[in-house]
Every structure is written in structure tokens, then in C-alpha cells.
Amino acid sequence: MQPVARTTSSRRASWPMRQVAAPRVPCRFQYSLASWHWKVTPMNWTIRIELTPDGNPPITYDIGTITRPIADLSPEQIGLTLEEGQQLLRRVQVQMISSQAHAYALCRRPCVDCGRPKRIKDARTKCVQTVFGAFRFRGRRYRACGCRDHPDEFLQDFPLGEIIPRRTTPEVRYLFAELGARMPYRAASRVLKICGFGDMRASHMAIRRHTVAIGRELEAQRLDAADGQAVQVPETAKSLVVGIDDTYVKHREHLVARQFQVTAGRIERNGKLGARFVFVSSNPGWTDSSFDGFLLQQGMKRNTVMRVVTDGDDGLRNFVQRSSPRPMESQLDWFHIGMRLELLRKAVVIPVTYQEYLEDPHAFDPAQRRISRLRDALWRGRSWQALLQFAWLRGDIDRWAAEHPGRCAQSVQRAKQVIKEFRYYVCGNRRSLPDFAKQRAAGQRISTAHVESVMNHLVNHRLSKKQQMRWSPEGAHYLLQVRAELLNGTLTDAYRVANPRFRGPSGFAAQSVH
Numbered sequence: 368m369q370p371v372a373r374t375t376s377s378r379r380a381s382w383p384m385r386q387v388a389a390p391r392v393p394c395r396f397q398y399s400l401a402s403w404h405w406k407v408t409p410m411n412w413t414i415r416i417e418l419t420p421d422g423n424p425p426i427t428y429d430i431g432t433i434t435r436p437i438a439d440l441s442p443e444q445i446g447l448t449l450e451e452g453q454q455l456l457r458r459v460q461v462q463m464i465s466s467q468a469h470a471y472a473l474c475r476r477p478c479v480d481c482g483r484p485k486r487i488k489d490a491r492t493k494c495v496q497t498v499f500g501a502f503r504f505r506g507r508r509y510r511a512c513g514c515r516d517h518p519d520e521f522l523q524d525f526p527l528g529e530i531i532p533r534r535t536t537p538e539v540r541y542l543f544a545e546l547g548a549r550m551p552y553r554a555a556s557r558v559l560k561i562c563g564f565g566d567m568r569a570s571h572m573a574i575r576r577h578t579v580a581i582g583r584e585l586e587a588q589r590l591d592a593a594d595g596q597a598v599q600v601p602e603t604a605k606s607l608v609v610g611i612d613d614t615y616v617k618h619r620e621h622l623v624a625r626q627f628q629v630t631a632g633r634i635e636r637n638g639k640l641g642a643r644f645v646f647v648s649s650n651p652g653w654t655d656s657s658f659d660g661f662l663l664q665q666g667m668k669r670n671t672v673m674r675v676v677t678d679g680d681d682g683l684r685n686f687v688q689r690s691s692p693r694p695m696e697s698q699l700d701w702f703h704i705g706m707r708l709e710l711l712r713k714a715v716v717i718p719v720t721y722q723e724y725l726e727d728p729h730a731f732d733p734a735q736r737r738i739s740r741l742r743d744a745l746w747r748g749r750s751w752q753a754l755l756q757f758a759w760l761r762g763d764i765d766r767w768a769a770e771h772p773g774r775c776a777q778s779v780q781r782a783k784q785v786i787k788e789f790r791y792y793v794c795g796n797r798r799s800l801p802d803f804a805k806q807r808a809a810g811q812r813i814s815t816a817h818v819e820s821v822m823n824h825l826v827n828h829r830l831s832k833k834q835q836m837r838w839s840p841e842g843a844h845y846l847l848q849v850r851a852e853l854l855n856g857t858l859t860d861a862y863r864v865a866n867p868r869f870r871g872p873s874g875f876a877a878q879s880v881h
């Protein structure tokens with residue numbers, strides 16, 4: 368039973384663990400260990416908590432006793448088990464809440480006007496769901512004092528209902544929302560049960576309900592920001608680059624629609640990657656001012672230089688433009704051009720027989736060289752050169768088809784189609800085609816690959832297309848609001864707007880723990 372003094376290696380020293388010396392063993396205990404009965408006597412720990420009301424002698428409550436054998440010990444019996452720990456915490460929780468509720472009810476008894484104690488009306492039960500389980504408490508209801516006569520006032524007050532306004536504590540609501548945003552609701556419910564929170568009544572529907580409710584709160588904050596009533600006023604941003612894209616998610620009621628659109632993206636603020644945003648515009652509660660609110664939260668002011676990077680979708684471009692106070696520059700992103708170039712490179716190689724390949728292995732090299740020149744033209748933002756290259760490429764394909772009549776008609780047709788579509792794309796977006804080479808040299812972001820990764824992390828991983836999940840636009844929208852804040856690392860701050868003391872400095876953390 369002596370403390371083990373060991374030289375700690377550097378790896379072990381990095382563990383976040385304090386070395387605790389074993390307590391000095393009293394003589395009587397040593398004597399009993401030496402005698403026969405250590406084999407039968409177990410070790411007992413009794414846990415008591417002491418409440419010290421202000422200026423009064425302490426009151427002690429017994430929490431529980433833990434028993435372990437001394438010599439006949441197995442690895443399962445070292446320390447507290449998860450279940451024991453949870454039970455002890457449940458009992459501590461009950462004692463704490465009931466003392467708090469009792470003391471608060473006593474404070475609320477005297478009338479604020481005349482100081483006389485109010486009469487007791489009756490006692491009512493209140494349920495509360497905490498992180499260590501759901502409990503019921505009884506609390507008194509007081510009749511209103513007769514010293515003044517206000518017909519508008521309540522005739523009774525219920526102090527317990529004031530300190531626990533909702534059935535769920537803010538801590539539990541946050542826990543549900545964070546887990547619900549990270550993993551499927553059913554998986555979150557299961558994780559809570561495995562971790563010993565079985566008494567918490569964490570059904571998948573409860574987790575969904577709280578996640579959606581917090582999503583609504585986050586959106587309400589954004590609408591407040593759009594109305595100029597933001598709680599936290601951000602610093603003014605010199606430049607904002609909005610990378611935006613959209614994807615589709617399966618609709619829950621497939622008779623209404625097969626799928627619905629989810630728009631997501633990421634802001635680049637003063638040259639640094641910033642917050643993600645996401646919304647479902649077909650959600651019934653959606654208004655354009657939610658996005659205004661988001662941009663205002665990011666520090667958009669009248670003098671902010673705005674730019675939008677899209678894959679050439681006019682709808683998204685106009686959508687962002689509507690929220691901007693002044694005309695904004697829009698540009699194509701290189702990521703989507705690169706994908707189209709790759710598609711074109713494959714399409715212009717017409718499949719030939721092996722014999723033909725042996726005769727002329729370099730038959731399609733001119734076409735490939737033309738695509739390289741097309742890439743250069745697009746990279747330097749010279750749309751007219753690119754359009755010329757398209758015309759020549761089309762000529763090459765026509766010539767090959769004329770030389771090989773009736774051969775690979777489908778592939779030729781497809782190559783022509785790909786060229787035509789790409790040509791329309793460049794033609795339609797030629798005003799948004801920037802000089803990528805110059806921008807790259809200036810250290811600016813030219814691709815929206817980061818937006819694609821936002822799509823993957825934010826939307827696809829949670830709304831999981833692979834698992835055949837189906838969503839209602841509303842449920843998906845509010846869940847994604849929580850998930851976006853979670854990935855931005857601002858969920859706690861946003862939650863603190865409605866619950867100012869949430870995870871603030873508690874009495875426990877402020878003092879060192881002995």
C-alpha cells in the first residue's frame with residue numbers, strides 16, 4: 368500500500384494525470400491486514416456531501432457506500448464503474464436541485480412590497496431533465512399577497528417553475544443538439560444510452576426536437592442581425608468572397624417532390640477562410656433576409672468589397688447579389704472548369720480498333736493539344752480565344768467523322784455534344800471569366816474546391832445520400848443550421864446568446880479542486 372515512486376518517461380509525463388500519493392494507512396488497519404480476517408472483510412467507501420448554508424453549520428447527506436474486496440480483487444473492481452459513477456452523480460444531483468429549489472422557494476416567500484410572508488396555496492410537482500437523469504420535485508405555490516390589488520398579476524406564483532422554466536436544462540438541450548448535428552438521431556440516442564445516460568429519456572425524437580428548436584433559435588438570431596438588432600456587432604470586413612454551390616437531398620414525401628435543393632458555401636473574410644453557411648430555400652420559414660443576416664454577422668458593411676465565386680449558376684449569383692449593398696463582382700471557379708476540361712479530354716478520344724491504333728497511335732494528339740490550348744486560354748481569361756479553339760476542335764471531329772463514315776457514330780455524337788455544352792457554358796459566362804493566372808499570382812483563391820468540401824462535410828456526411836435517408840425541407844434546414852455553427856466552432860457562443868450563463872465560470876471550476 369506504499370505510493371509507487373517511478374521515474375516517469377517523457378511519454379508518460381505528457382499524460383494529463385496528476386500523480387496522487389496513496390494515503391497513509393492507519394496502524395489498526397495494518398494490524399488487521401496482518402491478521403486472518405482481511406480475507407473476509409471488504410473495504411468500504413462512504414460518500415457524503417456537505418451543504419453549508421450561508422453562515423450556518425453544515426448539513427450532511429449520505430450519498431452511498433461502495434464496497435470492494437481487499438485481496439480478492441479483479442480488474443473489473445478497480446475504481447468506480449460507469450454505472451456506480453452515474454448513480455452517485457444522480458444522488459448528488461437530486462440533493463443539489465432539491466436544496467436549491469427549497470432555498471429559492473424560501474427566498475420568494477416574503478412579499479416584495481410589504482415583506483409579509485405569502486400564504487401557501489398548494490404543492491405541485493415539476494419534472495426536470497438533467498444530464499444525470501430525469502427527476503420530479505415537489506414545490507410550493509404561493510398565493511399573491513393581499514397588500515395590493517392588481518387584476519393583471521398572477522394570483523399565485525410557483526418558484527420551482529421559475530427556476531426550471533422548461534422541462535429540460537440548457538445543458539441537456541445543448542448536448543442533444545450537438546450530438547444530433549454530429550450523427551443520425553437514432554445513433555445519438557444509442558450513444559447516450561451506452562455512455563450510461565440511460566435515465567435521460569434521450570429518444571431519437573427528443574434529440575431531433577431539441578436540435579430543430581436550437582436551429583430555429585440560430586435562425587432567429589440571424590434575422591435579428593438582418594434587422595440591425597444583433598447582440599454581437601462584428602468587425603467590419605474589408606473584403607468578402609462568397610463561394611456558393613448547391614446539391615440535392617431526397618425528399619421525405621416522395622409524392623410531393625423527389626428531392627429538394629440544399630445551398631451551401633463558405634465565406635472568405637479578408638483573405639482568410641471563414642464561416643460556412645447552408646440553407647434550404649424551399650423550407651417554409653425561409654426568407655432572403657436570413658442570408659442578409661448571415662453576411663451582416665460576418666461584418667458586411669457598405670464599403671466591403673464583395674465577390675461571388677460560382678460554377679456559373681445565374682440563380683445563385685443573383686441570390687448573393689440581392690443581399691449585397693452594392694454591385695458585386697462575380698466569377699467562375701476554376702474547379703468546375705477543370706472538371707469540364709477533363710470530361711472534354713475523355714470525350715474527344717473516339718474509341719478505335721486495336722489495328723487502327725497500331726496504324727496511327729497519335730491520331731488524337733492534335734485534339735489533345737487543342738484542349739491544352741483551350742485550357743491556357745481559359746486560364747488567362749481570354750474567352751474569345753477559347754471560343755475559337757472550340758470551333759477548331761469541332762472541325763477536327765467533323766473531319767475525323769468524314770474520313771471514317773459510319774464509324775463510332777455514338778461517340779462522335781457525344782463528343783460534339785460535350786463540345787457544344789462547354790462552348791455554351793463559356794459563352795454564357797464569358798463576362799465572369801477572370802484572369803486566373805493573375806489572380807493566382809496575387810494570392811487569391813480561384814477555386815471553390817473548399818465549397819465542395821463544405822458540401823461533403825456539412826451536408827452529405829450528415830444527410831447521407833448513401834444511407835437512403837429522406838428528409839423534410841424544414842427538418843434538414845434547421846439541423847444544418849446547427850451543424851454549420853458546430854463546424855464553424857461558434858455553436859457554444861451562439862447558444863450563449865439565449866443562455867448567457869451556459870458553461871460560464873462555475874463555482875467548481877473557479878477554485879482548485881482538492
Ligand SMILES: [Zn+2]
Pocket residue numbers: 478479480481482483512513514515
Ligand atoms: Zn404584500
